[in-house]
Amino acid sequence: MNNLLGSKVIAVTPSDTNYITDVVPVIVPVPEQVIKTVTAANLGTDTLTIAAHGYNANDVLRVESVGTVTGISNLLRYFVIVVDTDNIKLSLSFNGSAVDLGGATTTLPTVARTRVQTTVRVEGTLFVGVAGDLNVLLSEHADTNTATAASNGAQLFKNVPAGPFPYQVKKVFSTNTTATNLDCAYN
Numbered sequence: 001m002n003n004l005l006g007s008k009v010i011a012v013t014p015s016d017t018n019y020i021t022d023v024v025p026v027i028v029p030v031p032e033q034v035i036k037t038v039t040a041a042n043l044g045t046d047t048l049t050i051a052a053h054g055y056n057a058n059d060v061l062r063v064e065s066v067g068t069v070t071g072i073s074n075l076l077r078y079f080v081i082v083v084d085t086d087n088i089k090l091s092l093s094f095n096g097s098a099v100d101l102g103g104a105t106t107t108l109p110t111v112a113r114t115r116v117q118t119t120v121r122v123e124g125t126l127f128v129g130v131a132g133d134l135n136v137l138l139s140e141h142a143d144t145n146t147a148t149a150a151s152n153g154a155q156l157f158k159n160v161p162a163g164p165f166p167y168q169v170k171k172v173f174s175t176n177t178t179a180t181n182l183d184c185a186y187n
Contacts, residue, residue: 012126012182014135014174020184022122025060025115035064038108043069046098047087048109055080058094060115067110070103077114122186123170127163129181134160137171 010022040049055061059080063072072078078090081098089098123139134157137143141153157165160179172182 007124007185007187009127009183009185010122012172012184014172014177014182016173016175019121019137019171020123020169021119022186023058023117023119026118027115028113033062033112033114035110035112037110038067038069041069041101041105041108043101043103043105046071046089046101047083048089048101048111049087050111051086053086053088055082055088055113056117057082058117059113061090061111062114064110064112067107068104069101069109071099071101072109121170122184123168124184124186126165126167126169126172127183127185128160128165128179129162129183130179131160131162132179133158133176134165134179135173135176136165136167136169137173139168139170141170 008022010020012020036050036053038048038050041047042049057080061078061080063074063076063078066072066074072090076092078092078099079094079096081089081091083089091098126134126136128134135154136157137153138155143153154171154173156176169184
């Protein structure tokens with residue numbers, strides 16, 4: 001969900017080991033876009049086979065050539081639905097349903113990944129839904145170890161009211177945090 005001022009807002013689950021993270025798309029530079037040939041297509045299940053494709057859910061593909069398969073176009077971008085290590089389906093939307101493939105499998109399509117979905121650490125402003133205590137690692141803390149113990153750099157804020165928390169945060173510890181319905185807004 002998007003917020004004012006161009007910020008993105010994500011739900012935060014307190015954790016003693018994990019930083020606040022989000023999944024974001026990263027553009028694959030053109031020289032690094034590897035064109036892969038589909039080796040089989042099952043038009044009944046809308047599945048394309050690419051041996052050891054290496055794609056993640058919602059990576060974005062461009063169809064280089066459609067071959068004799070219908071229901072896809074080289075003018076559109078598709079989101080990957082991972083079936084298994086060798087099979088994918090294509091969707092027109094993020095986390096969407098598969099496109100309906102048809103035509104024939106005489107000549108199979110080729111595809112290239114243009115964007116990769118990857119997890120990144122974020123830091124931003126917390127919004128507290130239900131008041132309580134917050135045990136956090138503030139953004140200015142230099143720690144970058146994902147296994148940080150709650151005692152190493154954490155700051156405990158008691159009786160934090162519902163609403164925006166006035167500090168930038170990169171981690172919310174589950175130990176000693178009683179505030180709930182936490183969201184993080186970041187750019």
